[in-house]
Amino acid sequence: MFEKAEALAPNDIHVLSDLGTIYQQTGRYDEALAKFGRVVELDPSQLGAVLHMGIIYRYRKGDDAKALEMFKKVLEGMPDPRLAEMARREIAKIEGGGAGNP
Numbered sequence: 001m002f003e004k005a006e007a008l009a010p011n012d013i014h015v016l017s018d019l020g021t022i023y024q025q026t027g028r029y030d031e032a033l034a035k036f037g038r039v040v041e042l043d044p045s046q047l048g049a050v051l052h053m054g055i056i057y058r059y060r061k062g063d064d065a066k067a068l069e070m071f072k073k074v075l076e077g078m079p080d081p082r083l084a085e086m087a088r089r090e091i092a093k094i095e096g097g098g099a100g101n102p
Helices: 002-008 013-025 029-042 049-062 064-076 083-093
Strands: none
Touching: 002 013, 013 029, 013 049, 029 049, 049 064, 049 083, 064 083
């Protein structure tokens, strides 16, 4: 359904974000990254999409450097307090060498 919605509205950030979330939840991580990346390309203020990208890079791709870049980007964007706290926690895990689950 969301793929059909995307065909009708390819630049709708809500459709793209929801599709990215569905892909993330179903293990289609590269596709999720592409959708979240498109969301941020269309609207850089969509820091939730950036946070999702960081989570995928950290926990599904094993790329802590890229994850750290994403989490720091969230903080640079003046996020709402909940997103900021999540990003700070993830940064602390990476910089402290800690593992864990999202």
